[in-house]
Amino acid sequence: MPNTLTMPAPAKLNRFLHITGRRPDGYHELQTLFQMLDWSDQLTFTPTSQPGLLFHCSDPALETDDNLVARAYRLICEQVDQELPVSIHLQKFLPMGGGLGGGSSDAASTLLGLNQLFNLNLDQPTLERLGRTLGADVPVFVRGQTAWAEGIGDKLTPIALDELWHIIVHPNVHVSTATLFSHPELTRDTPVSTIQPELAIHGHNDFEPLVRRLYPQIDQAFECCQDYGNARLTGTGACLFMTMPDQASAENVRHSIQDRLPDANVYAVRGRNLSPAHQHLSAGRA
Numbered sequence: 001m002p003n004t005l006t007m008p009a010p011a012k013l014n015r016f017l018h019i020t021g022r023r024p025d026g027y028h029e030l031q032t033l034f035q036m037l038d039w040s041d042q043l044t045f046t047p048t049s050q051p052g053l054l055f056h057c058s059d060p061a062l063e064t065d066d067n068l069v070a071r072a073y074r075l076i077c078e079q080v081d082q083e084l085p086v087s088i089h090l091q092k093f094l095p096m097g098g099g100l101g102g103g104s105s106d107a108a109s110t111l112l113g114l115n116q117l118f119n120l121n122l123d124q125p126t127l128e129r130l131g132r133t134l135g136a137d138v139p140v141f142v143r144g145q146t147a148w149a150e151g152i153g154d155k156l157t158p159i160a161l162d163e164l165w166h167i168i169v170h171p172n173v174h175v176s177t178a179t180l181f182s183h184p185e186l187t188r189d190t191p192v193s194t195i196q197p198e199l200a201i202h203g204h205n206d207f208e209p210l211v212r213r214l215y216p217q218i219d220q221a222f223e224c225c226q227d228y229g230n231a232r233l234t235g236t237g238a239c240l241f242m243t244m245p246d247q248a249s250a251e252n253v254r255h256s257i258q259d260r261l262p263d264a265n266v267y268a269v270r271g272r273n274l275s276p277a278h279q280h281l282s283a284g285r286a
């Protein structure tokens, strides 16, 4: 029987996010730069003696059949036509509904972890295709690299950026991705750009004006952050982030913003070019 496998499921930032059109099926064409972060949930996979899934989560409200971990498990079982015998424990650390992609990353790490633990030999394109059926943000976590993305966020070109520190402010409101994408006031006509890593600095997030109008707590967080740098929304929010030159400035600014926004949670996190999930898997293989 294989051994237990414990692996991370990291968060992402959208360093910029341009919406360039809407498709007939309602999904949006976008361009974004996904930045992998050194900040993760944790998944533990333990083989069992009976076929089927035992799923546990540190947050009991998430212990449901429609959790993205359970859905990823069922998808991979269908793909290999086996009911894999496994217990999966999900330890949540990432804020939910924050635009950090935690649920999508949990799904991706489940696909990657089961593939490795049971030697299923599914290749990267197959895992990305399976991931895409679970959500537009899943393929980038399966690829596991900071990447330029187009299409609905699933056409990926890996890009290496400086591994800078970021302040992330979670104003403790929950933003619904589906509601924002279908909002009549969302602008969907940003011109398509060629691949330009500089858009991490000069680009924008098309959700930002709308989200600031709809959520006063998020607007207040932006107001506070403007004393320290240029804040930007990640995904559809609720989190906003600012890029910092080094860890010491990130920690200083984090404390200062946390004091001024006691109802928010403020974090200092390092960007990575390679996902911590992939770092973990390749260290295990070495």
Ligand SMILES: C[C@](O)(CO)[C@H](O)COP(=O)(O)OP(=O)(O)OC[C@H]1O[C@@H](n2ccc(N)nc2=O)[C@H](O)[C@@H]1O
Pocket: 014, 017, 026, 027, 028, 029, 030, 032, 099, 101, 104, 134, 135, 136, 137, 138, 151, 152, 153, 177, 178, 179, 181, 235, 236
């Ligand atoms: C906002 C981002 O997080 C940026 O990375 C993603 O675009 C959202 O990705 P996600 O949460 O994995 O999205 P899904 O679970 O696939 O879809 C959630 C909702 O967002 C809408 N959606 C999502 C992605 C996209 N390119 N266009 C869309 O219109 C879908 O219609 C759906 O109603």
Ligand SMILES: Nc1ncnc2c1ncn2[C@@H]1O[C@H](COP(=O)(O)OP(=O)(O)OP(=O)(O)O)[C@@H](O)[C@H]1O
Pocket: 062, 066, 067, 068, 069, 090, 095, 096, 097, 098, 099, 100, 101, 102, 103, 104, 106, 107, 137, 177, 235, 236, 237, 238
């Ligand atoms: N494993 C999971 N972890 C967190 N949420 C999950 C999970 N599986 C399903 N969900 C559901 O997905 C919702 C959104 O969670 P998530 O943290 O992924 O949002 P997000 O960071 O805004 O994602 P995105 O950036 O992809 O829009 C949760 O409120 C929850 O109902």
